[in-house]
Amino acid sequence: MNLIMFLLGRVAKGVVVLMAIAILNFLLIHAAPGDPAQVMAGQGGAADEELLQQLRVQYGLDKPFLTQLGIYAGSYLQFDLGFSYRQQQSVLSLIMDRLPATLLLTGSAFVISLLVGTLMGMLAARRQGHWSDGAITTVSLMFYATPLFWIALMSQIIFSLKLGWLPNVGYETIGANLSGFARMLDIGRHLILPAMTLGLFFTAVYVRMMRASMLQVAGSDFVKTARAKGLSEGVILRHHIARNAILPVVTLAGLQAGQLVGGAVLTETVFAWPGIGRLMFDALTQRDYPILLGVFFISSALVIGFNILTELVYRIVDPRIGAQG
Amino acid sequence: MKLSRYAFAAALCAAAMGFTAAKAESVVHVVIEPEPPLLMQGLAQNAPTNTIAGNIYEGLLRYNQKLEPQPSLAKSWEISDDGLTYVFHLQEGVKWHDGQPFTADDVVFSLDVFLREVHPRWRPITDNQIASVEAVDPLTVRIVLKQPFGPLMTALEVASAPMIPKHIYEGTDFRTNPANNTPIGTGPYKLQEWKKGSYIHLVRNTDYWLAGHPKIDEIYWQVIPDAAARAVAFETGTIDVLPAGSVDVYDVARLSALEGACMTTGGWEMASPIAWIAVNLREGPLSDKTFRQGLMHAIDRNFGQEVVWNGLGRVPTGPIASTTRFYDPAVNIYDFDPDKARELIAQSGYKGETIRLLKLPYGEIWDRWAEAVRQNLLDVGVNVELVSSDTAGWTQKTSDWDFDMTFNFLYQLGDPAIGVSRSYVSSNIAKGNPFGNVGGYSNPAVDALFAAASAEADEAVRQAKYSEVQKILTDELPVLWLLEMEQPTIYRCDIKDLVTTAIGVNDGFRDAWRE
């Protein structure tokens, strides 16, 4: 009951935020120079004023700015994200085609980085000062400090080209016509490199966060209590320190969802992963505003989704939140 | 995996072809980048669209690598002696992908209605040159010209004049017709599936009019945005064909040297692109001919060809590519000579104004080239600042004349009247078109020479006029020609006859086969 109320509240809040973001995006993008009609015409190899005018009328670009904004907001309220002039398709259907891939990529990167990050962070904190702590801290710092795309390309060279273990591009083996479990396996094989690459940076962040958090919690009074009860260090670590230390990490993870989704642009580009990040980048270079706005809208929704998810996790891990409403 | 593929192929062949003996299905994976916005070739003629759609649509003619017209949808043709009447006889038994018959009405609709309205390159031809297009009978089309226009015979390939199904488009709004997403052509391949962001899947047209063609069953055009990843994908065998421009030039040698990999620079005879720096002649130091001549001496074009392009291509002498007709080498030649450049620049009275050089956003190699050119110019004391932009920004700035110098490359399209004159004649100074006369070059003599040459039937006279144009242009330098580009296509050697025409991979899969 409490949980449902919470979810309703969060979703309602999310919708308001989304609407505001949608309008903000529209203002930002239309403040920019670059005439979409021209870009679109330019692709044809030649263009004249007549054609440009045709295009402007057809796509409502000739209307006053406020009218455009009105039309835009009105259609967004009806879940109509507009129509892409270049691709001759509705933006929603273009995005929905790509969304599963992005969800899969960001979702698994999110889960992997949280899991691996907290586990490694725990290990490092437990072995504080030991060589394995040094190793974990150093490696995570390395992943943190190396450009994402460089890691992506290196992993392609190592795992695809040199070792031949994993495919380097795409979402599945194209033309293999697999189905069922075989297809899942195939997608999984394709997922490993991009998800790993995207997740590594965040894993590094969570390792360091978890480690610091663990060390801080280790100084808490209740840990002293646990020790005074005669609990073994392992039990104290698992039941007392880790469970409390994970809370700030979960909060951080929620806050970083925006970065995760943004980071997908790069990963999707290098691994030819057919997600909305690349859709956005292509739309940007073509000034395909309806798509650009649509992707921003959907990815913001995605971030809000991740936020709600982390808040849910938080509520499960921390009983104090639920009680206070 | 192998088994299911095999079974699928067998089923497909048995059902469609009536073959009883199962035959291994042949599949080819080709890189396409960027992903085309649309495959409806009548509406979009950007490079990726052309690369794929040339296998779905067809024009009346094809061209061999010597740019001689070959039969395509037109089986044969006659041209009247006065050069004003063209009669095309169509192939028999040609069907659209939806089963409807292809007739002379479709040709008339395409040339006179559809392309006239939407095709920016075809429109000037219909508007200025063609008096009428009519169907004599279901298999015969007659085109009557207002005046002789020799280049017509090079303007009928699939990208310049694709055949559009009348029964689908007549009376509709062409740009929003839902059929644009499910292109219907007469070509050897049909669109099976388009997984946006991932691949475009073409399957062979079993009703194709040319018996025994095509021979490859399926083509997957895969979208891989990063050049390094594309190279790795070819190397790991995911990809079979890398069309020109897919990989870094330095990778060309390495990839071609792989076992079972072949490379050709053929298939670009129709395009024969020349890369240049377009110069905004309207004001400032760049409006001075002497200054431009100084720049031409300052730019180390051989470095560009040898180092930046890793030896691909040739340094051009002037506006007409050495590989196309009407080329004349007897023009003003500009060697790399920094001292002379400094001298000319000093002479022009240049006072160190900043000159903005707009990069072409087509990948690393253009970036390197821009950097090299900038360094050349800085070395002779010209204050150059690079401006970078994405495709949209480049298009916008170039077509709005918002640049001092801008990189560009243009196709020659078989005839100077179509591919060359557009960049230099004053009638083509119009905002909104990055491929027009963006620099604002205006010389009545040049205008007159180009007009006369295009309306002239006699080849020798045309040559004389084009030679004169080349002399004038190489003296006045409305643009700085940098390179006659050579475009390497890398593919697996077991794919045969892939590049046999003047547009290469763009319509090459009709005749290609796999061992």
Add this chain to the structure above:
Amino acid sequence: MIAFLKRFSRNPAAVVGLVILVLVVAFAILAPLLYPNSPWKPVQRPFLAPFAQAGFPMGTDTLGRDVAAGLVHGARVSLQIGVVSTIVALLIGVPLGAIAGYSGGWVDDLLMRFTEFFQTIPSFALAIVMVAILQPQLGSIILAIGVVSWPPVARLVRGEVLSLRSREYVQAAITIGQSTPRIIFSQILPNTIAPIIVIGSLMVGTAILLESSLSFLGLGDPNLMSWGYMVGAGRTRLLDSWWISFFPGIAIFLTVLALNLAGEGLNDALNPRLSRGRK
């Protein structure tokens, strides 16, 4: 101050970080002396391997430009981008957070919702769009990085101010009749400097990484040789000419690493309370 230095120097990793940073800054400052020629100038044949020729310890790139010269000059550009964009982010984030935290009530609500917007919009995507639309130039890159990096600063400062605001010495300042701006500037902000410096040092690193990612997508300033540009430009040659992107990659890595180590050391040194956990 001395106690602070003592605490800082007790952390060997932080000292290593500081030493690397000092070296990088020194290279950046001395760049015109070390390599007086423009790093853009081709000086040798292309693809010269490291140490293949005297004077080119890091080899040359695709156009025959000296990688070492690029690295040294790139230090200037990358540091400049990192530091200036961090300052931009701080200039947005600190006042916003301070106002939100101090005012509370609806002002806080409004400003935090605003911050939330910026955290909800995928930051890298926003940066890309800003740079692409404003044209890739030093200014737009710095602005974009600043604009996407300020929300954590605002949150941090708000949190600090919120807790400082209820501190008794701030209450005392109210009771002795100090004006609100004076309280913010003389009582509150000076006490938030430590965490701001720490987050700032980390942000410089993130900004350098962000710039390299923008460069990779072709959104770098074409007139400035940054490390990000070098890695991006050399990435297609990883297989046969690894040194072109390897050295700048290592430079980015070391600098970001150093900033992090020094930042953490700073954090511990400024916060002796927290570092008690470390033995």
Add this chain to the structure above:
Amino acid sequence: MTGPVLSIEGLTLALPPLSDRPHAVENITLKIAPGETLCVVGESGSGKSMIAHSVMGLLPQAVTPAAGQIMLNGRDVLRLDQAGLQDLRGREAGMIFQEPMTSLNPVMRVSDQIVETFAAHNLHSREERKRRALALLTEAGLPDPERLARAYPHELSGGQRQRVMIAMALALEPKLLIADEPTTALDVTTQAQILRLIENLRRRHGTAVLFITHDMGVVAEIADRIAVLEKGVLVEEGLASEVLGAPKHPYTQKLLAAVPSLTPPAPKNLAAAPVVFSVSDLNKTYRKRSLFGPTREVVAADGITFSLRRGETIGIVGESGSGKSTVGRCCMRLIEPEAGSIILGETEISGLGKAALRPHRKRIQMVFQDPFACLNPRQTIGRIITDGPVAYGVPRSEAMVRARELLELVGLSANAIDRYPHEFSGGQRQRVGIARALALEPDVLVADEAVSALDVSVQAQILRLIQDIQQRLGLAILFVTHDLRVAAQICDRIVVMSRGRIVEEGETAAVFANPRHDYTRQLLGAVPGGAAFETASPRA
């Protein structure tokens, strides 16, 4: 005759280098017999907690045993390995800590935290553990133990949590209970209950108790024997009656003398003095709105009315949550009251806007509770004191001259002016805080728990200082405190608050001698030590 449960012999604990003294404690020898309560008393920094922690093997890493032994049931704690310590903890000795709010794991159910004590020592079956946990909670006097067992710590009050801690510490029926300031953070009535609980359990189970405290009142309540610690050195040890009745060591004498008496001194005659400050019908309710669900309300002040004469001290006393601090802060307008009027001199300041209020602020000043948080760590003492006058337009240099005088007035040296707060002790900082308030020459001083965080000897000094200044300057003082002993000594009149209301008001002597309201009686009854310190008084 059984041997002692715990015997500490010659224990010396070394502090890390660069500390203010080389040893936390030096050469401590103590013994506790079964069933006996030994109180270790001392002021902050005396090292008393270190002794408690060393017995459990819970010393911070920086503190290392340098000499001696700690024999707990035949085993030397200092020489046990990790496994040995784990076995010993909980089984041989249980421990409870000062902060009930943070001593329990916030994300674990209460019963689970008790159950895991059994689990750690591999005792009992799963069901038996649960049953025993429930029994322990019941024995600890928790209401509705079935429900509480399933609760999380945040759902419990401070007193309930401390009961849970006790239940947990005694789960394995150890021979020794170590209590480290277990009631310091609790309200006085709760404290009395917890002390009673510990006493009852001790009787019932014969557990020995090592009780660490700074509060002589508590010591007087429960100690069998007392050990007095001064800066790590054991200065006196003996039976409670002896140590309290006839302290031998001067330090012990000083400590005992500093404990304020519960008997108020004779009242001053203030009838002629003018009223300088009055509050009437002050209301304040805290509301926590939430988007969904009901709004939570806490009434912090309801119809509060009182007035203060020149030279008078009114004490507002009550337990935490009574609203006493809210009233103090409303008077300063640090918190905006919802209704009621506040009149300062001739001016009603309750209706003034922020800007209009500022000129009046100087006439009412405040001294805060926390000597560490009340001074900006980044400003010099001079800056801190002069900021006020400067805000009213006095030139800084002139204000500095006055600040030096004020520092002398509050008993500090004038050259403290260029130093920073961290260079001073808690008591000295509190003096600076007073100087800051006096710098504006106020008519009214609000002291919010101004001596609560100080050691008892320092507390006595500060109280004396406040009284002194009041006499000299004729200040009216509103003294907010939870400590009835302090209130008895310093206040002319007393206002007793409970749940936002005034339940009783009157002359201090009258209220203490003859409390009319139940709640007042309850409070007075709960003061630890009761009448044990009658002879001693801060004025003595």
